[in-house]
Amino acid sequence: MSETTTRRQFIDRTCRVIGLTALGGAAGLLARRASAHAVFQVDPVKCTACDLCRTSCVLSLSAVKAVNEFSKCGYCRLCPAYMDVTSQPDEKGIPSGKVCPQDALKRRVVGREDPDDPNNNYYEYTVDEARCTGCGKCVKACKPPAGNGSLRLEIRYDRCVGCNECGILVTCPSTAIVRVLTPGLSPTAAPGGEPHA
Amino acid sequence: MWPLILLVLAFASSALLAQYQRKPPDFGGTYTFPTPTHPEPRASVERALDMVMLGAGLGLGAYLILKRRTRAGVVLLSIAAIAYFGFYRKGCTCPIGAIQNVTLALVDPRYLISFGVLVFFFLPLVAALLVGRVFCGAVCPHGAVQDLVLLRPKKVPERVDRVLRWLPYVYLAVVVLFAGWGLPIVAEGGKALVGRRFLICEWDPFIGLFRITGSFHMLAIGAGFIVAGMFYGRPYCRWLCPYGALLSLCSRVAWKNVSITPDKELSCGLCAESCPYDAIHDFQADRASCVACARCYDSCPRHVKLRRGQPVALKLYRRSQAGTGVS
Numbered sequence: 001m002s003e004t005t006t007r008r009q010f011i012d013r014t015c016r017v018i019g020l021t022a023l024g025g026a027a028g029l030l031a032r033r034a035s036a037h038a039v040f041q042v043d044p045v046k047c048t049a050c051d052l053c054r055t056s057c058v059l060s061l062s063a064v065k066a067v068n069e070f071s072k073c074g075y076c077r078l079c080p081a082y083m084d085v086t087s088q089p090d091e092k093g094i095p096s097g098k099v100c101p102q103d104a105l106k107r108r109v110v111g112r113e114d115p116d117d118p119n120n121n122y123y124e125y126t127v128d129e130a131r132c133t134g135c136g137k138c139v140k141a142c143k144p145p146a147g148n149g150s151l152r153l154e155i156r157y158d159r160c161v162g163c164n165e166c167g168i169l170v171t172c173p174s175t176a177i178v179r180v181l182t183p184g185l186s187p188t189a190a191p192g193g194e195p196h197a
Numbered sequence: 198m199w200p201l202i203l204l205v206l207a208f209a210s211s212a213l214l215a216q217y218q219r220k221p222p223d224f225g226g227t228y229t230f231p232t233p234t235h236p237e238p239r240a241s242v243e244r245a246l247d248m249v250m251l252g253a254g255l256g257l258g259a260y261l262i263l264k265r266r267t268r269a270g271v272v273l274l275s276i277a278a279i280a281y282f283g284f285y286r287k288g289c290t291c292p293i294g295a296i297q298n299v300t301l302a303l304v305d306p307r308y309l310i311s312f313g314v315l316v317f318f319f320l321p322l323v324a325a326l327l328v329g330r331v332f333c334g335a336v337c338p339h340g341a342v343q344d345l346v347l348l349r350p351k352k353v354p355e356r357v358d359r360v361l362r363w364l365p366y367v368y369l370a371v372v373v374l375f376a377g378w379g380l381p382i383v384a385e386g387g388k389a390l391v392g393r394r395f396l397i398c399e400w401d402p403f404i405g406l407f408r409i410t411g412s413f414h415m416l417a418i419g420a421g422f423i424v425a426g427m428f429y430g431r432p433y434c435r436w437l438c439p440y441g442a443l444l445s446l447c448s449r450v451a452w453k454n455v456s457i458t459p460d461k462e463l464s465c466g467l468c469a470e471s472c473p474y475d476a477i478h479d480f481q482a483d484r485a486s487c488v489a490c491a492r493c494y495d496s497c498p499r500h501v502k503l504r505r506g507q508p509v510a511l512k513l514y515r516r517s518q519a520g521t522g523v524s
Binding site for chain 1: 218219220221222224227228230231232233235236237238239241244287289290294297298299302303306309310311312313315319322323326394395398399408410411447449450451452
């Protein structure tokens with residue numbers, strides 16, 4: 001191997017230096033704008049509960065689940081999100097059908113239990129996440145004036161894989177899915193969501 | 198006048214709605230209102246771990262490929278990469294997809310790019326400038342899947358390969374276009390028909406395998422690439438991967454590259470026969486197309502690997518020489 005540099009070696013070395021500088025420069029430029037990690041979030045004000053969250057998520061069981069905000073819930077016995085008010089009434093006159101096709105909205109009695117009339121009670125409504133598909137039927141039924149609007153669709157981060165491009169974000173007709181910065185999750189945290197068409 | 202009427206109406210309707218808001222009764226201290234749980238997104242420690250694993254994989258890969266020159270080591274590292282970056286991280290974040298994020302970040306200053314994505318994009322490129330396509334050989338889960346399913350590598354005709362070799366660059370241009378600007382085709386309703394899309398993510402062949410779920414077209418493409426990969430080595434890497442195009446450009450001028458023979462070249466051509474990716478030209482690894490799979494080392498007669506007291510490659514060499522009548 002000769003001591004002097006061959007032309008090939010010189011070209012290689014120059015290109016290498018240019019390449020490293022270019023990569024380093026671009027990386028530095030972008031790093032100044034780099035954020036902490038961003039996650040996807042549903043804006044409950046814009047969400048229309050259109051059922052696309054169930055089908056557009058890349059996971060077979062969507063990472064979007066219904067969540068009940070207990071402080072807003074009415075704890076009603078005739079919950080429009082729990083029972084399908086158009087279904088056949090049972091012998092006590094209460095609609096027998098359920099809104100949730102997976103029977104994921106569960107309820108339990110709280111407070112004083114009326115032994116003579118089991119339906120004259122207040123109920124705590126919770127969502128069974130193992131069953132919930134994120135279809136949004138309960139969310140739609142809970143919207144005012146029929147309900148209090150305490151149920152909303154939310155992306156659950158223990159299930160969300162964190163895709164580069166959220167499959168639901170692309171299809172959402174009301175652009176209700178935005179990317180927000182963590183920590184401090186809130187719909188208003190991000191200075192503008194992902195500018196998708 | 199009108200704004201005032203609208204304002205009054207708005208207040209009135211919200212007052213009407215408020216009267217419909219049902220409040221639960223005061224349970225008198227026997228019941229505390231629960232707060233809904235909000236699972237935390239991936240902790241920053243775990244995201245840092247991803248970057249550490251990437252760096253470690255690249256470093257270890259470079260050591261195993263260039264220093265230890267062992268195929269077995271590369272296979273083990275590939276399996277570990279499939280386990281971590283493939284099945285555990287479900288293939289996301291990957292440097293291939295990061296092309297789109299970086300493009301979008303350069304085009305649109307509003308776009309929030311994550312620091313981890315930057316590391317995933319730039320680190321393998323820097324590594325390629327220094328030690329060649331170590332990422333392809335040891336760390337990329339897509340490449341590892343194809344490398345491990347390879348059964349009987351067939352040679353692709355030179356004419357076909359000459360055309361296919363340009364596809365990664367074409368695909369790179371297309372994905373950069375779609376990630377940065379999209380195609381401004383507008384439908385009747387005024388909504389853009391094909392806006393900005395992350396094509397790499399939508400058409401990734403192996404992500405369905407790693408997520409163990411997916412739409413029909415993704416699973417079908419994945420199956421197609423795996424079947425093709427059994428006979429034509431690494432079809433995605435050689436003829437489609439846009440990141441491979443970038444790595445290939447960097448690897449051409451790499452500081453250290455795969456040198457097949459430890460000392461002198463015999464011009465026997467055994468290495469070229471063993472390479473499933475047609476990456477050996479003139480008895481040397483072609484720096485652009487060598488994916489650092491480390492298969493060629495064991496075929497070199499100078500690479501002594503003792504088994505039952507005799508170098509294996511030397512046996513092969515002598516056998517090939519005996520066939521041609523030269524002792």
